[in-house]
Amino acid sequence: MTGCAVRRQVRIPTGGGDQLDAWVYVPDRPGPVPVVVMAHGIGGIKAGGLAPFAQRFADNGFAAVAFDYRHWGESTGEPRQFLSLRRQRQDYRRALAWAGTQEGFDAARMFVWGNSFAGMHIVELAASETGLAGAIAQCPLVDGLAGLTNIPASRALRLTGHALADLAGSVFGQPPRYLPISVPPGQLGVIVTDDAMTGMARLDPDDGSWSNEITARSLLGVSVRRPVRHARKARCPLLMVVAEHDTMAPTGPALAVAARAPRAELYRSRGGHYDVYAGGLDHENVLRVETSFLQRHS
Numbered sequence: 310m311t312g313c314a315v316r317r318q319v320r321i322p323t324g325g326g327d328q329l330d331a332w333v334y335v336p337d338r339p340g341p342v343p344v345v346v347m348a349h350g351i352g353g354i355k356a357g358g359l360a361p362f363a364q365r366f367a368d369n370g371f372a373a374v375a376f377d378y379r380h381w382g383e384s385t386g387e388p389r390q391f392l393s394l395r396r397q398r399q400d401y402r403r404a405l406a407w408a409g410t411q412e413g414f415d416a417a418r419m420f421v422w423g424n425s426f427a428g429m430h431i432v433e434l435a436a437s438e439t440g441l442a443g444a445i446a447q448c449p450l451v452d453g454l455a456g457l458t459n460i461p462a463s464r465a466l467r468l469t470g471h472a473l474a475d476l477a478g479s480v481f482g483q484p485p486r487y488l489p490i491s492v493p494p495g496q497l498g499v500i501v502t503d504d505a506m507t508g509m510a511r512l513d514p515d516d517g518s519w520s521n522e523i524t525a526r527s528l529l530g531v532s533v534r535r536p537v538r539h540a541r542k543a544r545c546p547l548l549m550v551v552a553e554h555d556t557m558a559p560t561g562p563a564l565a566v567a568a569r570a571p572r573a574e575l576y577r578s579r580g581g582h583y584d585v586y587a588g589g590l591d592h593e594n595v596l597r598v599e600t601s602f603l604q605r606h607s
Contacts, residue, residue, distance in 0.1 A: 313337055314367030321407045323379060329400055330383035331355070331376035334367035340413030343420065343442065343607040346404045347375040350425025350450075351392065351499065352490040352523050354382030357512040358586045362422070365596045371603055372414055376404050382518065388485045390520060392527035394534055398430050405438070418442045418607045422599075425558060425582070426450050432536035432566055435543040443546040443606040445599055448555055448582050451540075452562035457532040459559060467497060468528055475525035487522040499523060502556045508583035537562040540569035547573045548602045550585065550595060557582040574602065 314334045321329040332355055336342055345366050347359055355375040363373035378397045379386035401421060409416035420443045423431040428449020435444040450456050457465065468488065475486035491509040492498030500508070513519055549567040551560050567575040576598045580590035 314364065316364075316367075321376065321404055323400065323403050327379050327385040329376045329379065329404060331374050331404065332360070332363065334363045334373040334375075335413070336367045336370050336372060338370055341415035342370060342372050342413065343418035343603070344372045344374060344408045344414045345420045345422050345445075345603065346401065346408055347373060347422040348378060348397070348401065348404075348424075348427055348430075350423070350427050352381075352390070352521070353424070353426075353512060354514070354519050356382065356514040356516070356518055359424075361587045361592070362596065362599070365600060366603060369600050369604065371420075371607070372408070374404055374408050376400065388479075388524055390487065390522055390527075391485070391524045394429065394530065397427075398433060401430055401434060402438070416440075420444060420603060420606075422447070424448060424585075428558065428563070429453070429534055429536050432539060432543065432547075432570075435545055435547050435570070436536070436539040437542075439544065441545040443548070443602065444543075445548045445550065445602065446563070446566075447550040447585055447595070447599075448552050448558055448578070449549065449563050449566075450558040451535075451566050452537045452559065453531040453534040455537075455559040455562050459557075464497065464501070468499070468525070471525040472528045473526075476529060479526060485524045485526075488525045488528075490521050490523050499528070500557060502582070504556065504581050504583055508557075508586075511583055511586045511588055537566055540566040540573075541571070543570040543572065545572065546602070546606045548576065548599065549573060550576050550578055550598065552578045552581055552584065552591075554580060555582045 377384040380391040428446040431446040489498035491505040578591040584590040
C-alpha cells in the first residue's frame, strides 16, 4: 500500500452548461498513476457508500474519480433526481475524458467502475470504449427487461401510470412527480425488496445531501435497454461481482455477461445486493477482489 491518499473536490464541465461534482482521490506516490472512474446505481450519489471503495483503491496506488451524475447529488442539472440512461453514459465519458487530461494520471491505464443500475453503463462502455484498461460491474443490472420481470404486474402498471403522468406534465411545464426509491414491502416505490430498507440505511449519507426519491418519468425506457446482448463485444477485462442472493438485480443476465464477455472474470459475493457495502457481509472480500483485479490489469 502507498501512504495516505488525498481527496479533493472538483467540478467537471459537461459541455452543455452543467457540471459534474466529483471527489478525486490521489495516491501518495509518484505519477503517472492509473485511474478508476466511479459512479453509483439508481438514485445513488457518491456520498452514499462509494468512499470506502475509492479510498481502498487510492491506498493501493490508484487515483479514483467518484462523481455524481447530472441531476443528482452535488452535480447540477434540472429537474433534480432525474435519471437518463443516455446522459449518465455521457457523464461517464465526460469524467473519463477529464481524467485523461490531468497531470499525474495515466490515460493509458483507465478503468470504469459502477454499481447496481450502473452495470447498464459499465457493460456498454466495456463494449464501446477503446483504450479502457478494465471495467468493474458490482451487483449489476445488465438487462432492463429482466429487471422489469422482477416487479409484479400490478405494481408495474401503477409505476408506469405515474411515469406517464410525469412525462405528460413535463410537456406542459408542470413540476415533476416523484416516486420513493426504497420502500418497505407493501408500499409503492421503485425498490421493494426485503432488504430495501437495509440498503437505504447503508447508502443514505444522513447529512441532508440525498433524497429517497426519483422523477417518475425516469422509469420509462429502462426495460428496452439490454446491455447483456453486447457482452461478446466487450473489449477490455471485465470483472463481474455478482451477489449469491441478489433480489434486486437479476443474476441470470449478469452471469451471462460473465460467460460471454471474452475477458470476463466472475466473483460471487456472499449475501445480497447490499452486502458489498461497508457493514455488509462480504465488503472486505469485495474490496480485496476488486483491488486485485485493478492491480493485475494495470
